[in-house]
Amino acid sequence: MAVRKKKKDRRYSKGCNNQALLPRGSKGWPMIGESFEYFGAGWKGHPEKFLHDRMSKFSSLVFRTSLMLEDVAVLCGPQGNKFLFSNEKKLMQPWLPTTIAKIFPSSQETFNSGNSKFRKLLINVLKTEALQQFVPIIGDVAQQYFESKWKGKKEIMAYELAKTFTFELACKILLNIYDPELIKYLFGPFEAIGKGFLSIPIDFPMTPYRRAINAAKFIRKELVAIAKQRKIDLNEGKATPTQDILSRFIVYRDENGEFPGEDEIADQIQGLLIGGYENMSTTCAALVQFLAELPEIYHGVYNEQTEIAKCKAPGEQLEWSDLSKMNYSWKVAREVIRLTQPSQGYRQVMTDFMYEGYSIPKGWKVYWTALSTHKNPELFPEPEKFDPSRFEGNGPEPYTFVPFGGGAHLCPGKEYARLAILVFIHHLVTKFKWEKINADERIVYNPLPHPAKGLPIRIYPHIS
Template sequence: MDLGFLALVLAVLLGTYVFLFGFLKKVNEWRYVSSLGEKKHSLPPGDMGWPMFGNMGSFLRAFRSKNPDTFIYDLVKRYGRTGIYKTYLFGSPSIIVSIPETCRKVLADDERFGLGYPVSTKQLTGKKSFHSIPNSEHKRLRRLTTAPINGHEALAMYIGYIEDIVINSLDEWASMKEPIELLKEMRKVAFKVITHIFVGSSAESILGTVEKHYTDLNYGLKSAAINIPGFAFYKALKARNTLVKILQGVLDERRSKSQVNDPNEKRGMVDLLMDIEDEHGQKLQDEDIIDLLLMFLLAGHESSAHAAMWAIIYLHDHPEILQKAKEEQDQILKKRPSTQKGLTLKDIREMNYLQKVIDETLRRTSLSFANFRQGFSPGYLIPKGWKVLVWNRGVHMDPEVYSNPKEFIPARWENHTPKAGSFLPFGAGSRICPGADLAKLEISIFLHYFLLNYKLEQIKPGGPMVYLPLPRPVDNCLAKVTKQRIIHFQTKEKEHSPLLYIEEAVTKTIGSHIPV
């Protein structure tokens, strides 16, 4: 074949590709931007990507690489550090915000911004979960459900129970000849705690049956809502249906046991949800209770399990920080009265350096890469109906907000109060994660006992990572846990029933509509 002709064919093909590429890249721009008329000139910089897929390709490439922050860094490089960019992600035209002040405004403004989670999240968590309900309903249900897990004073009732689980788990891990997957084991610890709080005596009967289903559910939460075998959403939807049946069984069991006055029966938040009445005397439907339980049991163990694992990894990667954290826990142990058995709320409040370690872990890991919102009313920069992605990870890894953001530096929190919108591990505003205090309490107790008595030996330190749905080592931190010294711990006696506190707290919140 004549080389000149071949060159001409290649040139035509290349030109056709460039033309189609440029044309297709403009389709979303025309569809979503041009329809705004003159207001399009007020939109922030950015591009809308490909038809149907938008910029999901760029997002997935970044989050499947070794450096997921290249996604937001690329926007900054292309359009400047404006902190606000237009794009098309998760099936919707969207605005990304990534500087503290803008993030704060979006998360604090319930009048102009509602929830904007992907279709997959809404379907998998249910219509009564906090991911789906409007602001007015959210305020009411939040008052009813978060009394037992909001504030350390409320959580003090659970310290002894958490200690029992942690101590027994650590002893079990250290006795194993084969390495454990630390993340998997931490999930079990955190799940035992949250099920105890919300399900009471029925917790033990469901622990062994739900763990795998929750893992499958979590992997589908922010996936494409494609209900076809082979897709994450399909598997997650099957997991949700199974979990709904299990939790319905819990409700049925609780109703049957409520007919028998058993003094040994431990009630949980589920019992109060079943009894609760609104101002019209209406009780929550089973479907609503199950959606709430499904969400709390999911959120109540994933974040704390991942954060505890990462704290241990970071500490062992930085021996000098590990030593300082150990010394603080030694001092707390030495100051403890001889008559005291186990930790107290006062002890935990004195773990000043450990709290810096935890905060730095939450910042560095950024377990939730974004919060999802949606504009209610037309605005100067954010059109009505567009999604708003508060890019938590972008804030936490911004060198102008945190110097050397990739470094693990607990000392950066010395005498430092984060500026509003600059520290978002649990979100912000009225929809801040209600389990934040519980998560930090669990992590503190776990680290206290781990630092005093145990050591981690990762099988593949620095191994490959995945960042979706949450950052974790591919091997779930495969490691040996070894005991450093033997100390016999005895947790303190529980002086009060945890449910007594729940009943008192919820009754104070909503008045006489709870028959207790």
């Protein structure tokens, strides 16, 4: 019998000891890899299918793919979450795909360094105790929002209005901007960024990608101008160092006693504005959708919130202590987040390492997403079922519910999001009832989640 010449096995990495095996998986099509399959699953409303199909076929712990022209290892399950959160800046560092980095070129360096210069300050500003000063502001924004955008209307587009609410809130908390015309002026370019952020990266005039690039340049220029004027106002006593996050950044000194420049501040604020309204607007819209679909859940939230409202005088705002009474509402919100928020991110491998018997080579990218656990039936039985009781007692097992990431890159805005969402829920259910106009409307991903048709609803005010 002829001896067949053994072909070189491309699953082995040259840079690893003992020719260690690379993770199993597929590189997909030449050039495009598996990007179409990845995005296509989201467009159909089930982004987790891309992950779970490959976890079933190759490994439930780690598999290989190719996305955006990069070799990618996908870490899955609670073990993957724990490993990634524990090894930030040791084995991996944050990384932006080149298509996104082109929209935010000035932010690439600060992103890759983990925003370390501002991170400690931001954590202090957004920690639980410090957030108490923002409760009245969030309450005022929510009250005015429902008065002006919902009251007296028969039908509205809930998703679009959720975006205007969260963006206006971010402008006031971050920048102390209250002028509605200026907020509207800034909102348009941010919408262009959102639509082109992860669109097909064709950099030609009139494409969503080019509009996003131009919009980001415009926003950065505006934020630099706002920062320069704020610095003048602080020097003249027309603003206070603690009135908003922008002012805190301006007066912040690093370990060398140096103040940050306006360009650096603008980059940070731009990222915070995007993060402060995109994901939260999805959660607010999804809350409206699920509460319309699930009357028993709505009544549970309504009963809890009306008990809190009974203790308030007419027009009196919520206080920090009221939030601790919203236990059921927060369980509902977390279940909404579990079902709709595909927390995700990329890391770049800094040095070869072994994981679960496989080699992950230096230069590869590691893709992390909460969907590998949030919709895993082994971790959350009947994962598509809406069940707030999952969060009773000690809640889900560690590293299974991770919408805000973890480790060195735990989202510093976690408590801010909780506060804003609970205040939104309070005003929503105590003022209105509603129903979906499109009964079969679903949430799709592009790749961020949103109602497929904008969530038109028919609203009815509560009769007091």
